[in-house]
């Protein structure tokens with residue numbers, strides 16, 4: 001059972017990360033689309049669907065399956081898991097921030113530049129590298 005849940009965990013992680021890497025790219029292009037234009041309205045639909053249909057459910061499955069693995073595998077006292085949880089909490093915070101950005105774009109209230117979104121785009125990548133090293137190499 002543990003191995004099956006781990007497979008589910010990795011599948012959910014891939015879906016979550018795919019969305020977390022793609023969504024800020026949409027924000028970058030959305031910045032250049034004029035408010036009210038057909039292009040801007042299309043970006044709004046793409047952003048909302050990506051968030052609601054993929055990113056949100058994938059995050060929930062990642063958390064539930066990860067906590068199950070930690071519980072059943074008796075990992076809660078392992079230092080690598082503490083480090084991993086700290087990074088995953090930051091990643092979840094970035095997720096919350098992206099969710100607010102989707103709402104702002106939907107209401108044509110975005111005030112940030114495409115440079116900002118290009119920069120913030122790197123954050124999930126950096127966090128993901130740290131998380132994967134912590135869980136696979138277990139250096140702590």
Ligand code: HEM
Pocket residue numbers: 006009010013017062063064065066067069070071073075085088091127128131132135136
């Ligand atoms: C949401 C909170 C999370 C918790 C509580 C959690 C916990 C765990 C646990 C306990 C394992 C099993 C480790 C083992 O059997 O050696 C695991 C496996 C794994 N986790 Fe997570 N995880 C979480 C989120 C994430 C995220 C966000 C990522 C990647 C960005 C990730 C990537 C992985 C990978 C790749 C494995 C497989 C490691 C292996 O088989 O060697 N996890 N996770």
